Amino acid sequence: MSVSKLHIRTFGCQMNEYDSSKMIDVLKNSHNLSLTDNATDADVLLLNTCSIREKAQEKLFHQLGRWRKFKEKNPNIVIGVGGCVASQEGEMILDRAPYVDIIFGPQTLHRLPNMLNDALNSREVSIDVSFPEIEKFDHLPEPKSNGVTAFVSIMEGCSKYCTFCVVPYTRGEEVSRPLNDVVEEVTILASQGVREVNLLGQNVNSYRGLTDDGLDTDLALLINIVSQIDGIDRIRFTTSHPVEFSDSLINAYNDVPELVSHLHLPIQSGSDRILSLMKRGHTALEYKSKIRRLRKIRPNISISSDFIIGFPGENDEDFNDTLNLINEINFDKSFSFIYSSRPGTPASSYPDDVELNIKKQRLALVQKTIDESTESISKSMIGSIQKVLVESKARKDDNLYGRTENMRNTHFRGSDNLIGKIVDIKILNARGNSLIGELVN
Numbered sequence: 446m447s448v449s450k451l452h453i454r455t456f457g458c459q460m461n462e463y464d465s466s467k468m469i470d471v472l473k474n475s476h477n478l479s480l481t482d483n484a485t486d487a488d489v490l491l492l493n494t495c496s497i498r499e500k501a502q503e504k505l506f507h508q509l510g511r512w513r514k515f516k517e518k519n520p521n522i523v524i525g526v527g528g529c530v531a532s533q534e535g536e537m538i539l540d541r542a543p544y545v546d547i548i549f550g551p552q553t554l555h556r557l558p559n560m561l562n563d564a565l566n567s568r569e570v571s572i573d574v575s576f577p578e579i580e581k582f583d584h585l586p587e588p589k590s591n592g593v594t595a596f597v598s599i600m601e602g603c604s605k606y607c608t609f610c611v612v613p614y615t616r617g618e619e620v621s622r623p624l625n626d627v628v629e630e631v632t633i634l635a636s637q638g639v640r641e642v643n644l645l646g647q648n649v650n651s652y653r654g655l656t657d658d659g660l661d662t663d664l665a666l667l668i669n670i671v672s673q674i675d676g677i678d679r680i681r682f683t684t685s686h687p688v689e690f691s692d693s694l695i696n697a698y699n700d701v702p703e704l705v706s707h708l709h710l711p712i713q714s715g716s717d718r719i720l721s722l723m724k725r726g727h728t729a730l731e732y733k734s735k736i737r738r739l740r741k742i743r744p745n746i747s748i749s750s751d752f753i754i755g756f757p758g759e760n761d762e763d764f765n766d767t768l769n770l771i772n773e774i775n776f777d778k779s780f781s782f783i784y785s786s787r788p789g790t791p792a793s794s795y796p797d798d799v800e801l802n803i804k805k806q807r808l809a810l811v812q813k814t815i816d817e818s819t820e821s822i823s824k825s826m827i828g829s830i831q832k833v834l835v836e837s838k839a840r841k842d843d844n845l846y847g848r849t850e851n852m853r854n855t856h857f858r859g860s861d862n863l864i865g866k867i868v869d870i871k872i873l874n875a876r877g878n879s880l881i882g883e884l885v886n
């Protein structure tokens with residue numbers, strides 16, 4: 446039996462988006478599958494799942510329920526489930542969805558071609574959710590960009606074991622890609638027109654890729670080397686942990702102008718008591734002191750964070766510490782989530798004792814506070830001249846679209862040949878996360 450069209454739905458983080466793009470690449474290569482946005486057209490349906498919070502997990506079975514109807518009409522359709530729920534649940538997914546054909550984890554997506562063959566030939570369920578170290582990257586086709594920015598995975602997994610988090614269990618422990626593999630991938634992307642790379646991993650500042658001579662490197666050195674690749678004008682990295690936000694990394698903000706003045710450094714809570722229950726390994730003061738040193742080098746750097754609201758035991762005082770910290774740091778656009786107990790994590794044995802309506806009130810207050818500071822940062826940019834990487838034509842009008850270093854969507858008039866260039870834009874107006882500006886010269 447032959448298959449020709451692939452449809453993928455992706456839930457969760459940027460890492461999952463990245464993995465989905467690699468699934469498309471491998472199946473294009475092996476089975477000449479073409480991508481369709483329309484699930485009803487597809488013969489192969491893949492779901493890339495997320496298990497970071499409860500809701501993310503429920504979405505899986507909702508979606509599978511819909512796809513089941515397609516399969517009742519056409520039994521030849523192949524349905525696959527990948528990502529972190531697949532990794533955690535494995536064949537238990539079949540208890541609720543016995544019509545699934547393939548179950549694969551974040552580290553085995555390169556084995557999809559064989560798994561698809563098995564499903565097509567024998568119609569038996571094919572399951573592989575193992576962690577074969579970093580083998581995945583050795584089996585992926587050459588990267589292809591479709592724009593001026595690209596993600597490049599530099600490490601997989603996480604060994605921090607924050608007490609609330611499933612990632613170490615679903616993606617495995619930290620493994621870094623060798624330095625030259627990363628450099629080679631960025632070089633290829635740059636030759637295809639990529640100007641901005643986002644170095645990706647669950648905890649990128651623990652990056653320890655080896656050189657060809659077997660020497661250790663760190664993220665700061667990698668950033669230095671990537672900045673020297675022809676065509677690379679901007680470097681971002683996602684995401685990092687405060688403990689390993691080292692002096693060498695802080696110094697990279699001094700040495701590497703390509704490193705953007707925007708940093709996502711999740712703190713989760715402003716209360717030392719809660720930080721310790723989360724096993725984050727640092728205090729609020731230690732976090733603030735790193736930010737202070739960074740702002741000495743880059744006074745205007747924009748800082749964003751993730752926050753967990755209503756962690757077990759969080760009282761009014763703990764919550765106020767979080768609010769005060771948000772005001773003190775003046776965080777830019779950030780993410781906040783109500784705590785969700787995850788099976789198998791240490792925190793799942795702590796009593797989840799904050800009432801739901803209190804959690805909701807606290808979440809609303811945090812989000813309002815962050816929205817206000819985001820808005821005031823945007824407003825403070827009016828009149829300034831910003832470096833904008835021009836990405837494309839705007840969707841709705843004749844304008845060009847690009848982003849500032851602190852990720853503001855920016856619209857302005859200009860000719861198409863500016864796409865792919867960094868231009869100076871004077872900001873005229875600001876609303877929420879969007880700016881309107883005009884070209885300077």
Ligand code: SAH
Binds near residue numbers: 785
């Ligand atoms: N190192 C990754 C962490 C991935 S999880 C990163 O920093 O991006 C992304 C965010 O999800 C975390 O920073 C945390 O704020 C949130 N999160 C993780 N586990 C959670 C849980 N059990 N409940 C609520 N939010 C959670």
Ligand code: F3S
Binds near residue numbers: 605606607610612613
């Ligand atoms: Fe999760 Fe903590 Fe790692 S949030 S991804 S265990 S740094």
